[in-house]
Amino acid sequence: MFIPASTKPSTSLRPHSSGISENDWTVLSRFWYPIAREDEIGDTPVAAKLLDVDLVIFRSGDEIGVALDRCPHRHIRLSAGTVVNGGIRCMYHGLEFNTAGQCTFVPSMDPGAKLPASWRLTSFPVKRRYGLVWTCLARETGQDVPRLFREEDAEAGKLLFVKVRTWPVSAARQMENFLDLAHLPHIHPGSLGGDPNNLIKPGEIEHTGDGIIQRAEYIEVPFGGTPREVVFTYRVVLPFAIDFTVHDPNSGDQRTCNIPSPSSAYECKVFQFSIDTRDIDDAHSSVLNGLDIINQEDIGVLQHLALPDLPLDARHEIHLAVDNITHAYRQRLREFGLGQ
Numbered sequence: 536m537f538i539p540a541s542t543k544p545s546t547s548l549r550p551h552s553s554g555i556s557e558n559d560w561t562v563l564s565r566f567w568y569p570i571a572r573e574d575e576i577g578d579t580p581v582a583a584k585l586l587d588v589d590l591v592i593f594r595s596g597d598e599i600g601v602a603l604d605r606c607p608h609r610h611i612r613l614s615a616g617t618v619v620n621g622g623i624r625c626m627y628h629g630l631e632f633n634t635a636g637q638c639t640f641v642p643s644m645d646p647g648a649k650l651p652a653s654w655r656l657t658s659f660p661v662k663r664r665y666g667l668v669w670t671c672l673a674r675e676t677g678q679d680v681p682r683l684f685r686e687e688d689a690e691a692g693k694l695l696f697v698k699v700r701t702w703p704v705s706a707a708r709q710m711e712n713f714l715d716l717a718h719l720p721h722i723h724p725g726s727l728g729g730d731p732n733n734l735i736k737p738g739e740i741e742h743t744g745d746g747i748i749q750r751a752e753y754i755e756v757p758f759g760g761t762p763r764e765v766v767f768t769y770r771v772v773l774p775f776a777i778d779f780t781v782h783d784p785n786s787g788d789q790r791t792c793n794i795p796s797p798s799s800a801y802e803c804k805v806f807q808f809s810i811d812t813r814d815i816d817d818a819h820s821s822v823l824n825g826l827d828i829i830n831q832e833d834i835g836v837l838q839h840l841a842l843p844d845l846p847l848d849a850r851h852e853i854h855l856a857v858d859n860i861t862h863a864y865r866q867r868l869r870e871f872g873l874g875q
């Protein structure tokens with residue numbers, strides 16, 4: 536009921552109730568993650584969750600601010616407040632804060648009174664890339680937003696967003712699902728096609744500085760169309776991003792990025808976008824709808840996951856030859872010091 540008088544305010548951002556261990560939280564907090572689409576941030580504050588930390592995102596003119604979702608005065612959620620000219624306004628006493636987090640106005644105080652510099656939100660750095668708002672919770676990161684599409688591709692084409700969905704699994708489990716070849720003909724027979732009885736060869740794996748590349752051949756039957764032999768290239772940027780290319784020698788490449796943002800230990804918000812330089816709206820909507828159907832098919836299976844934590848020791852699960860990508864991915868996660 537009370538915080539004891541002898542308790543100093545906590546300097547740790549990780550909530551005590553978090554399902555992410557302190558060690559894993561510290562490792563993961565050093566990376567940048569997307570928390571919203573840029574075009575969602577308009578004239579109302581938006582709530583987000585990253586690594587169990589509740590955040591508020593708000594806009595002031597061309598600037599976007601990200602901060603802990605609480606007023607430092609009496610702890611009302613700022614996401615329930617309003618966006619005003621110059622920042623965000625708490626619904627309770629009308630305190631206003633700018634995108635840098637500084638308190639700029641207190642309605643009940645003499646307008647001439649100087650507001651202490653310590654009256655500020657716990658705010659976080661913001662980067663805007665690929666149409667997304669990215670942030671990082673650590674004070675010292677040493678990391679940057681993952682490099683996905685080449686800049687020239689992103690400028691040449693339109694980024695096309697798939698419906699953003701919250702998946703009921705960790706970001707790491709979502710990554711493994713996206714990289715998993717053997718499930719395709721079982722879970723996606725109508726959308727991707729493939730014969731469940733066909734042999735699926737393991738992909739070729741290559742380790743890179745920032746991740747892993749998996750290349751695999753597949754016979755796709757997209758939505759019951761004509762079967763086509765394609766090459767899948769998955770470029771993993773650790774810990775949680777994939778730049779995925781479907782190469783069809785006849786019709787060219789189709790690229791999609793998959794970025795599960797770790798909301799909490801067992802939930803992620805998945806941002807996916809394709810890039811298209813063809814500017815044909817019908818093709819866009821069918822590609823995006825198709826990806827959303829595939830996502831829903833995956834969520835339908837993953838909601839039945841009985842071991843939500845991802846084992847970083849191979850002995851907890853059995854493994855198929857085609858799971859070589861899973862081993863490579865888990866090895867790289869271990870190298871970050873996760874799961875210790």
Ligand SMILES: [Fe+2]
Nearest residue numbers: 712718722833
């Ligand atoms: Fe799938």
